[in-house]
Each structure stands twice: as C-alpha cells, then as structure tokens.
Amino acid sequence: MLPAQPNQSLIDGLACLQTLASSEAPIGSREMARLLGLEITRVNRLLKTLAALGLAEQDERRKYRPGPAIHVLAAQSLFGSGLLRRAIGPMESLYAFGHVVALGVLWRDKTAYLFHGHPSHPASHGLGHERLYPAASSGIGLILLAHRTEDEVRALYADPPVRLERTIPPEEVVPDLDGTNGLLARLARIRADGWALAPIPGSPNRTLAVGLGDQPDAGIGVSGRFGDHQIDELLGALHDVADQIVQKEQQ
Amino acid sequence: MLPAQPNQSLIDGLACLQTLASSEAPIGSREMARLLGLEITRVNRLLKTLAALGLAEQDERRKYRPGPAIHVLAAQSLFGSGLLRRAIGPMESLYAFGHVVALGVLWRDKTAYLFHGHPSHPASHGLGHERLYPAASSGIGLILLAHRTEDEVRALYADPPVRLERTIPPEEVVPDLDGTNGLLARLARIRADGWALAPIPGSPNRTLAVGLGDQPDAGIGVSGRFGDHQIDELLGALHDVADQIVQKEQQ
C-alpha cells in the first residue's frame, strides 16, 4: 500500500541497512549494489550516509559492516517490537521436549530469528546468533509464507533482490512455485493444516512450526528429532504457547 | 564525518523510525514533525513510507506506532549488533549481588537499554521492556557521555531534538553544562575515575556503571541499594565482566 509520494531514498537506504545487519560478512558497496539491483554510486552514498550515522562502518578492506549505532537500533527495535519480551517466557515451557526452540519472522524470502535456543544452554543464549535461513526450507518460514497471498509469494521469488552467500546448507535454490509438488501447493496444504513441518537438509532433524495469531507476523517452532507419533503433542504445546503470546499482546 | 553527498531523506527517515521505536505511546505525524523540528508534509511522507514497509502502522486515532516489520528489524539488528549475544552470559554473574543488572547504549541525550533485568526474574525477562532514560540521570548514560567530546555533549543539549513525554520520574530537565557543578565538570571526573555513580531520583537506589572498552559504545551497570563500602567490590566485578565482553568481541 504505497502512499501518494513514497520516499525512494528511505526505502533503498533501509534495504541497505537491513541487508548489512543480516549479513554474516562485510559487504562492499558495489557488491551491495549488485545484491539489491541498485545503481552503484547511489548505494555508495546511502552506505556512506549510514556510516555517518554510525549504523555502518568500514573494515580494513573498505567493506561495510554494521557500526556502533546498530546497538542503539537493536535496543530501540527490541523495545518497539515487544515481541521477544512477550514470547520468551511462554516459550521456555517448550524446552521440556528437549529440542531447539525458535521464534522467527519473515524477511523477503528468508526467515530471521529473534530467538533460537537449545535446552542445553540458558534461554538467554538464544539471542542474536542465528543467521538468515531460506524461508522455503524453514518450518517457521513456511507457516508465515502460507499466510501470504499467491501474488506476494510469487513476487518474493520472481527476482529475489538479496542473495546472501551461505557457506553451509541449505543451498540457496529458488523453489518451483507451481504444480502438484510446487511451493504454492505446499503452502495451501500448510494453510489448511494450520502448521508446517520441514525437514532440515543433511540432518535427521525437522522443524514443526505454527504462526502467532490468525495473521501471523511471526512464528514459533521446535526443531529436533521426533517421530510422527509425537507431532500431535508438540502441536498442542506450540498452539498453547502461541495463544499465550497472542494474549499478552492484547493486554 | 559526513560524506560528500549525504542523503538527508535517509537521515530524517531513520530519525522518525528510531523515535517511533523508542516511544511508549503512538505519535501523530504533526507531533513527530514538532519533536524532530522537521516540516510537516515531509514527515508525513516519511511516516507513510515507513508504513508501506511495515515498519510503522496507524492506530484507530491515526497516530503512528511501530508496525509488524519492526520484529524483523529487531531480529536483524540483534544479529548485526551481536552485543547482547556476547554480553548476556558474562553479565549473569552480576546477579549474585542482588541488584538490577543493565546493558545500555546512548541515543542522543538518552540511555536505551538492551538489557535491564532483576535477579528475582529469569535473565531472559530483561529484554526490550525498559523505556528511554535521560542520560544525565543514568549511570550508564553518564559513563558513555564522559567519553564524548565537549562539543558533542554541548550539541546534544543545545537543542535536544526529541523530547518524549514521560509519565514517571525523572523529569526531563536540560542539565546545566558549565560551572563547578555542571555536567561537563562531572563528566570530567567520571572520565578520570573510569566509572560513574548516579542516584535514582525518589529512591534510595543508585547505579554504578562502567563502559565496555576504551571507547565505549555501550555500558553496563548495577542498580540497587548499596553502601559506599561496597563500591570497590562492585566495580571489580563490573570491570571483570566488561573485560570478558570486550574479549568476546575480539575473537
């Protein structure tokens, strides 16, 4: 829903910032331009502006990475979001199953994690360490995609603007959208089910995930090795936790 | 350090976003313009652009508050920052003193908290719930201000661009900068000491804080009721934790 006069500089500047914040490695200005499909000079100027604000900085090879003001933005957006604050208590009950517990959101065609913790570590250690993950390979990503329109999903994969390097599985592959085995059909099934189950490539583990509320902006999931006979119990717990989080939101 | 051609739209758009994310209450577009000293139409357009991106949304009274994409930004900036991930483990040792433990950063003339937790609650509950606090009244804010140049401090208080409403103490007051009892003299003492001690108005509590590293972008502190005789021990522990965090950063 674009306004009468959208500000393209702000849109593109935020794209640079979000890409930078999400990247595991520093990014050069020309590389960023290629990633986002924008003109080189323009991107350089946006990055230099972010650097002036402290939100970016250059390393010894002149590539850009997040700068000191990113800590400020993290504090502010955590406060403004309030989701982690509301979710983290109820989610602790999921540790009893002995699997990884995660809270994620959708960014373009990827899942970004607000929380991703394992019962063998304190809950506080699940913060800010998990890299982006292709949404179509992630339980949380799938449940969130399932609540997007077909057009929205098509647009995400038509020309994915950001293709960050990954050094570990899963490979970055554009999924087939159409046909019986296509992503859209899969999302329709997930939508009807109200939950998503995704295998983790190269691992015996899988993720079971549900969305928060009817129009979820975020999802929660458990990842680990569990049998089909355990799915109902896990689902019950996930839905219970999801309901608790949603109710906290409405207080 | 401004680049050759800074992008003012990006600068002002980010100011709107950061103000919105930090505010306890929704803000109208004209109010935002007054807060930031910008022209009304311009701010409306920036806010509408943020809304189109999902980073803002309007409530039933048409005022703006953070939108669903703020969760995405929170996840991304937590990942990009890495500070909470590194700090939260070492900081847990401070709970033994029985006081509030906090990790904060400086935003304009205010302290923003990445973490602010009490030993009676799990560490995971210290996240994203503490509102902005005037820096000159905050131990963490003071130690961070002490590492800014005199010109930077003067600029912060010359015409503070953002004056968010507060419904609880402390009052928003522009501190006297000059003179024996002025803020600048106080900051000089804090800089020489390497730590800051600040009373909490209307409370018997105080905050003892240190910065992380030699040029701190963030600070940690403990708040509570403690006697002067306990300061050395608390300082030792704070410095120890600060060193651990800084060392994690350099790995």
Place this chain on the structure above:
DNA sequence: GCGCGGCGATGCTAACATAGCAACATGCTC
C-alpha cells in the same frame, strides 16, 4: 448538535536534493 481547532493526507508544481557519468585513488591477484 455545532463550530472550531488540530489532525492526517494529497495534488500540483517548482526547485533542489539526488542520481549518474566520468574520473581518480586504492587494493588484490596473477
């Protein structure tokens, strides 16, 4: 219920902030 004031938002158009071309300095690889 009405009037007023403040609000959020838009169309239009001038203008100026910005974009892009060309060029330069720097860094890396062979």
Place this chain on the structure above:
DNA sequence: GAGCATGTTGCTATGTTAGCATCGCCGCGC
C-alpha cells in the same frame, strides 16, 4: 608490474522530493 575490481568524488542535469494550499476526519467544548 599490469590488469581488474574496488570505493569514492566532482559536476551537472533531472526527476524525486518539498512545500503550499486544500480537503476530509476527529475530538473537544459550549
């Protein structure tokens, strides 16, 4: 050292953006 890719800037044209004027909406006080 040469070649290529990189990050960056000055200059200038241009089109994105800013601001004026206006409109519809909302809340408050009488």
